[in-house]
Amino acid sequence: MSSRIEFTDAMVDQPTVEHEIADLESSIVPTTGKLDNLSEAPAYRGVVDIFTAEGRVDGWCLSTSDPTTPVSIEIYIGPFKFAEFMTGKKRADIAEAVGLPVVPGFSNEIEQQNHADTEGILHFLCEPKSLAAPFTELVLFRIKNSRVALPMSPRIKLSRDDLFNLVSKPQIIKGSLDALDSKGGFRGAVDRQSQGVISGWCVNTGNPDFPVELEIYLKDALLGVTTNSEPRKDVSELLKGPVKSGFVFKPEDMTATTLAGAMKVLSEAIEAPGKAAQMLSIKVRGTNCHLPVLPTVTFTAADLKRYYDEATAKLGSVASNQRIGLVEELMSPTKSRAVTTPDDVKLVAFYLPQFHPFSENNEWWGEGFTEWTNVTTARAYFEGHDQPRIPSDLGYYDLRLDQIQEKQIDLARRYGVSAFCYYYYSFSGTKLMTFPIDRHVEKNYDMDFCLCWANENWSRRWDGSESDVLMSQTHTELDDLAFIDNVIPYFSSEKYIKFDGAPLLLVYRISLLAKPAQTIENWKRKVRAAGFPDLHVCMAESFGLTDPNEFGADSTCQFPPHGVSAREINTTVANIDKGFEGKIYDYIEVAANEVRRPDPAHTRFRCAMPSWDNTSRKGKAGNVFHNASPEVFEAWLSVLCAKAKRDLPSGKRLVFVNAWNEWGEGAYLEPDRLNGHRNLKAVRAALTTSNMLLSESLIAQAEGATEPEDQNAMQLVATLASVNRRLLQFATDYSSLPTGGPSPFVPIPKGSIRLQKVENSFCNVDSLNGRRVTNHEVTIVRGQKLGVSGWVRVPGVNLIESLPVFVRLSGSGDHAFIASIYDRETRQDVQAYYSDPNDHVHGFRCSLDFFSVAPGIYHVEILVGSLGDTNAVYVVPTKIMLIIA
Structure with missing residues (x-):
């Protein structure tokens, strides 16, 4: 005969239960014999095997006087009833031990009852005696209409915070913020859903x-x-704090990469x-805490259909991004290492090191x-204003951590x-926030770097002004010479950017130097003396400031939005806040003006x-700067990369981006929640040969615009941005045909791309709209x-899969039209006929959109x-004559 579990009566109005659980494990499931002598046993037998933070409860219970009748079990937290459930699940082991067809098991995802005194439970859990009490003294499983409690397995390991999160609902303890648990934890609920929009606190x-x-x-x-970034007046009132x-x-907030x-x-x-x-289910990221979903939250088929339709669209974009990303990686000059050869265009991003606490900031700001x-703490001030900005991949990081x-x-x-x-902060010998730079050198990270001396006052207004200065920048000849002594050791790093061995040093406000030209000459002398x-x-x-010769500098670097x-x-902005005092500009117009900006006589590094x-x-x-988007940024940056490739000497082809992480300036x-990796993808795309080729035509047109009010450049930037958007509509698999939107044509002036003909080159168009x-x-x-x-062959040209290929329409007008071909395929018949290498990909397929093409007669090339080389573009004629009606 198996051993028994002895129960001790428990009063309902007492928060604790005393019970004997010696030899509990052998009592739960008898291994020999039967559960006989039931008439001599306690009124009930059973145990709670499992109780999780998510509310799952498993176990068994039966009445010794009537084993076949279901048992109702109540859960109490302290003196308050929280939930109720019934036995009724099969437990073959118990049925065999009893020798009767009983169903004593229970397995439930419990939820608090609508009538449960949530506020009373939360008050109880916040009482001093509850804060220190073990879980077993806070919760009670009671047989309904009796004074008998079920024991809990010692394997159950829950905390008071687990109970708190399980119970938490919108009714908050009526008190101040001081009533919240200083040790941490989470409280909240999902309480609304309307037209697919889920909300809560x-x-x-x-x-x-x-x-x-x-x-x-x-x-x-x-x-x-998502993030709790919205105000909730009801919650703030209960917490007595904003x-x-x-x-x-x-x-539309769904994460595309997880939707499969x-x-x-x-x-x-x-x-x-x-x-x-x-x-x-809403889960606090990085924890096991789930927010309760209130009974008032319901869905209709139409609500869910919105999610389904959005998921379908996003999955198409993800697959397209994967395909296009592969093309970009293959075409990018940065495939294996960020810097490969001296001829490459190098993207340099300004880097702010102020993402960690330090003593001066603690003193000034708290x-x-x-x-x-x-x-x-940012907020939106008008319709479409993207605030607050929320990071995604890296979160709200702390730069003191090496892994960040x-x-x-x-x-x-x-x-x-x-x-x-890296911005370098040195105020008359006092250095701040240099450890990311020091770590870069110490660990010899596989990443080039340079320094920009942020040599202005540090003011409360964040603009280097003379008012309310937190740390002043006093420029004397001695201070400026001490600065160069401090940074020369960084120049010795093999990763420091150098032009023919000369380190590159940027100065943010060169006019503030004591005697700029003399100071720079003294710097040069010291640097030469250092080897x-x-x-x-x-x-x-x-x-x-735009003229480096005035100050003895060697070059300039743009620093938008300056200039x-x-x-x-x-x-023209909708629903702007009446108290908004700032200014709103059109980002697209800025990009268009930068595309058409003429280059000066001196060396200028462009920046977007x-x-x-x-x-x-x-x-x-x-x-x-409103209307910013990764597509327009890509168009702007593509032109700057093409200009650097065309105009700057080998080894000095730098293009800057402001910035890598200026979150406070947007x-x-x-990556952030709004755009994900799209701005980074824009950088990679801007470096590709195909983007530079298209940008060559944009440069030619933009530089030909003469009138200030001419919107030609703005239209061209918008056109290239449109092309970038259409890239996202293409097919899922890299080797398959396009199933999304077709490739649009971009108008380009004749002569803007320097075309080369190669003897014996040939193109054959096999089918149009599937017909021979x-x-x-x-x-x-x-x-x-x-x-x-069809297929194309150019003798002497390595037609690998990553090589950019385009369709060009050439007619009698001033403009030709160009569209990208994204899908390439191996043609073994062509390879065999010409004895070309196996990696030559001669075949192509594309779908073309003629919406922007003017009516007329065109030769197809x-x-x-x-x-x-963006200048090396080979033209191969076809026999097709296209009439656009």
Whole structure:
């Protein structure tokens, strides 16, 4: 006969239960004999085997006097009833031991009852005696209508915080923020859903002002991540403090790369929308804490259909991005290492090291202040204003951690950023925030770098002004000479950027130097004495400065938004906050003006910014460059890369980006929640030969515009941006035909691309719209699409898969039209006939969009680019004559 479990009666109004659980494991499942002598046993037998933080409860229970009757079990937290459930699950081991067909098991995902006194439970869990009490003294499993409690297995390991998170609902303890648990934890709930928009609230009880990242699941499928960045007046009133606790998650916020597993779940949910609320789960990222979903949250089939449609679109984009990303990697000059040969265009990103606490910031702004403090508290001031900016991959990082800088460098190199230009802060000998630079040198990271001396005052206004100075920059001849002594050791690093051995040094405000020309000459003398052939001083084009000769510098570097031109558009922005005092500009207009900007006589390194918005620092007085997008940034940067390739000497082909991580100014390449990796992909695409080839035509047109009001450049930038957007519509597999939108034509002036003919080159068009070509004169209406397949061969040109290939339409007008061919295929018949190497990919397929092509008669040609030279473009005629009606 097996041993028994002895129960001790427990009063319902007592929060603790005393029970004997000696030899518990052998009592749960008898291994020999039967559970006989039931009449002599306690009134009930059983045990709670499992109780998880998510609310799963497993175990068994039966009445010794009536083993076949289900038992009702209540869960109490302290003196308050939390939930109730029934036995009724099969347990073969217990049935065999009893010798009767009993179903004593239970396995439930428990939820608190609607009538449960949530506020009373939360008060109880926050009482001093509860804070120190073990879990077994806080929770009780009681047989309904009795004074008997079920014992819990010693394997159950829960904490008070687990109970707190399980119980948490919108009713918050009515008190101050001081009532929250200083040790940390999370409270919140999902309480609304309307037209596919899920919302609720969550706070970190240890630090209510710090953002909480939430993962949105439907069943086991991750839909995406959001943050509690919205104000919730009801929660703030209960907490008696202005805390951003609300979160909103929309279909368009879904994380595209995780949706493959969600499609089936979404399909099931659409068929049974009534169960969708039970499938919804919101988890605090990095924890096991799940927010409860209130009964008021319901879904209709239409709500779920919005998610399904958005997921379908995003999955297409993901597959396209993977395919296009492979093309970009193959075509990019930065495939294996950010810097490969002296002829490459090198992307250099400005780098802000202020993402960690340090004593001066603690003194000026408060304990623990970093750049994130401003970023997380930003707000939107008009319709379409992207604030707050929320990082994705790297989160709200702390630069004191080695792995953060290592991840940054890995991410940068992967997308073609060749180097970081670290801001160097030195105030009359006092250095701040240099350890990311020191670590770079010490660990010899596989990433080039240079320094930019941020040599202005550090002011409370963040602009180097003379008012409210936190740390002053006093320029004397001795101080300026001491500066160069401090940075010369960095020049010795093999990763430091040098021009023919001369280190590159940028100065942010060169006019502030005591005697700029003399100081620079003294610097050069010291650097030469240290064993370097010379020093190359580059002047930032800031505060209206553009001429390096005036200060004895060797070159200039643009520093947008300094020096850019655009009209203020405050009056055209919808729903602008009445208290907003800053200025709003059109980013697209800025990019267009930069494309057409003429080059000076001196050496100028061009610079683009992915966006700009400093309202997180300056609030209502900040400035915003509206309509920024990765596509327009790519168009702008592509032109700068083409100009550097064309105009700068070998070894000096640098293009700068402002910036890698200026989150407080909305200028960063690091991934965020809105754009993900799209700005980084824009960098990689800008370095590709195909983008430089298209940009050559943009340069020619932009430089030909003479009138200030001429919008030609702006239209061209928008056109190239449109081409970039259309790239995302192409097919899923790298080797398959395109199934999305066709390739659009870009108008280019004749003569803007220098074409070369190669004797014995040949192109054959096999089919048009799937039909074999029998008539070489083809008529098509502009609204139609045309599918083309065929093959091309250029003797002496290595037709590898990554080589850029285009279709060109040439007619009698001033413009030709060019479209990219994205799908290439091996043609073994062509290889065999010409005895070409196996890696030659002669075949092509494409779908063409003629919407932007003017009516007329056009010759169809194939252009074959070169991986090493944007000037080497080979033209191969076809027999096709195209009539656009």
